[in-house]
Amino acid sequence: MPVKITLAQAMGTCFGVQDAIDMALDPIYRGKLTVVGQLVHNPQVTERLLANGVRIVERDQIDSITTEAVMITAHGASDSTKADLQKRGFTVYDATCPLVIRLHKLARFLEREGWFPVIVGKADHVEVKGVVGNLKASAVVYHERDLEQLRGHERLGVVSQTTNRLDKVNTILDAMRKLPWVREVRFIDTVCQPVKERQAAIATLLEADIDLGIVVGGRNSANTAKLREVIADRGIAAFHVERPEEVEPRWFVTRRHVGITAGTSTPQDVIEAVYQRVREIVAQPAAADHA
Ligand code: SF4
Structure with missing residues (x-):
């Protein structure tokens, strides 16, 4: 087949x-x-x-x-x-x-309105560092274990790094709402539209019943890594590649349906080159079987 x-x-x-x-x-x-x-x-x-x-x-x-x-x-x-x-x-x-500028503005707005600003994201990411640098006081959380730093703050004004998975943000928001000292949580959704579109496109790929995912993007691209994670979380084999030559024929042994996607910083010609490499591999079933 x-x-x-x-x-x-x-x-x-x-x-x-x-x-x-x-x-x-x-x-x-x-x-x-x-x-x-x-x-x-x-x-x-x-x-x-x-x-x-x-x-x-x-x-x-x-x-x-x-x-x-x-x-x-x-x-x-x-x-x-x-x-x-x-x-x-x-x-x-x-x-x-402009969507990062929007994130900056909304974080400052929440601070001005008396909320304690919380950014859901990676503290060492350059986008998050920029937002934090414009606030008087704030906290950056990514895992539930980070929530202890919110102790004493009753009104939390929450924004997200633009490239986060919205389901992950919602999970951490739920945990924030359950903190015994928290009275109110206000969340403004700052996950950007192109990232949401790429996440929705992944959902469509998963509905199409792929059994192998290939995600193209820079090794240190956060959103590319997150796209791979979404596929892997469903128990589907998923690989993150930077270049076509990294695609290995052995990944295709016994596969029926391959889904290809890419992060928001991946140029079209690199996606095209990876696509061509995959086409060449699957066109040679004998090569895939023996790799
Ligand atoms: S992923 Fe792209 S569109 Fe979204 S905030 Fe970053 S640069 Fe802007």
Whole structure:
């Protein structure tokens, strides 16, 4: 029986990431721009940027910047980070995604309205660091074990890192509501629409009864890893690959239906290359059987 391949209806680069890449690759910035932090969590995009004369430094390497202009990535940064760059004399180009700006605004709104701001997300993620940096006091939670830091705060105003799984956010919200000292929890949904569309597309793939999932994206792309997790949580074999050559023929032995999806920072041509590799493998059943 031939192996069926289904591509997710929504996948790959979101508009926020694409706009940031387009800005950085604009020829007018060639050789003049340093991106502070990884513009997107994808190695192929990073290679393209470097080949186009864009320099990339980590946030703790700002002292080493030699270009006139710097760029804030789609993940955003705190106002103090931007002000610091301006104070150092750089022209700052801000590629923060509008949906990350919305997250910043809503977290500040909750703080202004007297709620204790809680961000559901990974404390070490650059987007979360930017949000936290704009608040007077806040907490970042990801697991139930993180909730102890909310002790003493009765009114919690909760937002989410834009790339979270909404079901996971809801689980932690339920746990927050059960904390004995908490009187009220107000949640504003800041998981972004493109991420929700990609999660919905995965649900459709799962309904289509796939028995193997391949998720394409950078090794350090949080949303790619989460997409793989959604498939694996259903007990379905799921692999996260950065490049087509990582797809192994042995994964396809005895499979009937392969679903392919990709994170929000994965370029279309990389998805296409992985798709072609999968097509080649499944077209050679003998190769798959003996790999
Ligand atoms: S994942 Fe969502 S929030 Fe992040 S850059 Fe893309 S659209 Fe914007």
